[in-house]
Amino acid sequence: xxxxxxxxxxxxxxxxxxxxxxxxxxxxxxxxxxxxxxxxxxxxxxxxxxxxxxxxxxxxxxxxxxxxxxxxxxxxxxxxxxxxxxxxxxxxxxxxxxxxxxxxxxxxxxxxxxxxxxxxxxxxxxxxxxxxxxxxxxxxxxxxxxxxxxxxxxxxxxxxxxxxxxxxxxxxxxxxxxxxxxxxxxxxxxxxxxxxxxxxxxxxxxxxxxxxxxxxxxxxxxxxxxxxxxxxxxxxxxxxxxxxxxxxxxxxxxxxxxxxxxxxxxxxxxxxxxxxxxxxxxxxxxxxxxxxxxxxxxxxx
Amino acid sequence: xxxxxxxxxxxxxxxxxxxxxxxxxxxxxxxxxxxxxxxxxxxxxxxxxxxxxxxxxxxxxxxxxxxxxxxxxxxxxxxxxxxxxxxxxxxxxxxxxxxxxxxxxxxxxxxxxxxxxxxxxxxxxxxxxxxxxxxxxxxxxxxxxxxxxxxxxxxxxxxxxxxxxxxxxxxxxxxxxxxxxxxxxxxxxxxxxxxxxxxxxxxxxxxxxxxxxxxxxxxxxxxxxxxxxxxxxxxxxxxxxxxxxxxxxxxxxxxxxxxxxxxxxxxxxxxxxxxxxxxxxxxxxxxxxxxxxxxxxxxxx
Numbered sequence: 129x130x131x132x133x134x135x136x137x138x139x140x141x142x143x144x145x146x147x148x149x150x151x152x153x154x155x156x157x158x159x160x161x162x163x164x165x166x167x168x169x170x171x172x173x174x175x176x177x178x179x180x181x182x183x184x185x186x187x188x189x190x191x192x193x194x195x196x197x198x199x200x201x202x203x204x205x206x207x208x209x210x211x212x213x214x215x216x217x218x219x220x221x222x223x224x225x226x227x228x229x230x231x232x233x234x235x236x237x238x239x240x241x242x243x244x245x246x247x248x249x250x251x252x253x254x255x256x257x258x259x260x261x262x263x264x265x266x267x268x269x270x271x272x273x274x275x276x277x278x279x280x281x282x283x284x285x286x287x288x289x290x291x292x293x294x295x296x297x298x299x300x301x302x303x304x305x306x307x308x309x310x311x312x313x314x315x316x317x318x319x320x321x322x323x324x325x326x327x328x329x330x331x332x333x334x335x336x337x338x339x340x341x342x343x344x345x346x347x348x349x350x351x352x353x354x355x356x357x358x359x360x361x362x363x364x365x366x367x368x369x370x371x372x373x374x375x376x377x378x379x380x381x382x383x384x385x386x387x388x389x390x391x392x393x394x395x396x397x398x399x400x401x402x403x404x405x406x407x408x409x410x411x412x413x414x415x416x417x418x419x420x421x422x423x424x425x426x427x428x429x
Numbered sequence: 430x431x432x433x434x435x436x437x438x439x440x441x442x443x444x445x446x447x448x449x450x451x452x453x454x455x456x457x458x459x460x461x462x463x464x465x466x467x468x469x470x471x472x473x474x475x476x477x478x479x480x481x482x483x484x485x486x487x488x489x490x491x492x493x494x495x496x497x498x499x500x501x502x503x504x505x506x507x508x509x510x511x512x513x514x515x516x517x518x519x520x521x522x523x524x525x526x527x528x529x530x531x532x533x534x535x536x537x538x539x540x541x542x543x544x545x546x547x548x549x550x551x552x553x554x555x556x557x558x559x560x561x562x563x564x565x566x567x568x569x570x571x572x573x574x575x576x577x578x579x580x581x582x583x584x585x586x587x588x589x590x591x592x593x594x595x596x597x598x599x600x601x602x603x604x605x606x607x608x609x610x611x612x613x614x615x616x617x618x619x620x621x622x623x624x625x626x627x628x629x630x631x632x633x634x635x636x637x638x639x640x641x642x643x644x645x646x647x648x649x650x651x652x653x654x655x656x657x658x659x660x661x662x663x664x665x666x667x668x669x670x671x672x673x674x675x676x677x678x679x680x681x682x683x684x685x686x687x688x689x690x691x692x693x694x695x696x697x698x699x700x701x702x703x704x705x706x707x708x709x710x711x712x713x714x715x716x717x718x719x720x721x722x723x724x725x726x727x728x729x730x
Binding site for chain 2: 145148224225226228229249254256258259260261262263265266267269370371372373374375376377378379380381382384385386389390393407408409410411412413414416417422424425426427428429
């Protein structure tokens, strides 16, 4: 089978990680990179010198899918644009719950209308972690789940906070209580003379933070905080349930690479997908292995 | 939607756990219990007094699926029998790797021939743990995996060992090295005067243990060993890979209940499945939630 030809839209951290992985992949190939017109002339690393760089996915001939690696606020627009041109998309949104379902529904309708598939929320969270959370709930049907994020790059959130005037550096962590409420701690390193309250208000007013309980801490140095990023997910059976169970997942990970790898795994599921929007929960895990599916079943089942 | 009517074939630990869960389920219902003719008159717990008890699945009217909870050696026969009668099956086999693939292929052909679906390996391992292992490999593409089983009921293996003449009680543990080789430790409590070597030879000769490195330890008391059962699964990125990652899964669990719950989750995926054999890796996690799929996506994505 020929490799699946993929274009990368947006060449930030995740886009670069996707591109590097594609260079070494046997079953996926890099059709080209889509950048803003003002970035077109920016030099690329040696390895990408021969890769077409264009301003629109439609300019990449025979691309079979687009990996949307643009900032969160631009994902919906980029998705719509690709779908209108009949190009399947894969993205790693940062929405959850109702907001995610509404977004997915919008993409679903567009995808049906243009008769192409779209895979949404195919990153770390939502993404790989969603499969894990769902599996924990299946394995311990009656119980509570607790999720603790250590100081960690919440990529999209950090990108947003950094755009606030007066912010030199930022770090975001999140914590979900067992009742499901999300709390965000935002650590900001401010330019001299900047008003912390104004910055905090600007952050809380952004759609990415709306609805979350967001606490903003001005700190001396963000770099000093940046040690150890990770997550602990724990599910325990409820008191009085028939079996005492405890499942614990602990991860130390690089969110950029994990996001890129999950997006590429999702891309492997594209062939044969009917039009519509899919999350990773809608796809058999087997399909994420693409041409290696049979080996994966032998190895991991 | 009407509840999915399921029959339970075999009324051992897993069969009873399935039955109890079905009594309290809204979307699944207990069509009846299939027992050997010599067990037909055995009394059932009060809760099951009104449940039909028969000697063959075909005797349960309008059953939409059979949960095969018989000993490992009888699963293939029970599956064949149900499929021949056009009844979809769900089972939790204990095979892995090539042996599992060959078994699956046999069931697949039967299922296609009789035009019904079958879900195989839908328990803990293979089963829920297979999804987890596969996901770990997707999240850390270049790395090694290590699996350590603490002293734990390997249900089918214990059942086999207990049938060896001279064995009073038994406990089996397994350990998989990072090279993938499986080692089994079998602890046996022997009747007075029984030859430990003869027992060890009988165990190693059983198909369940063939191909595994099996070490048999005669012990004073198996009950004394039975503290803490669990599993640790760890995946680390390979040295030199682009990101340093470590994923750890730790479980303390009851294998009987977990197996039952995964079988029932698989049963929820039955409606709409086309004929053929499926593993849990072939089914979207969403489908394991049945009528609760939309809620599950909102909650766990």
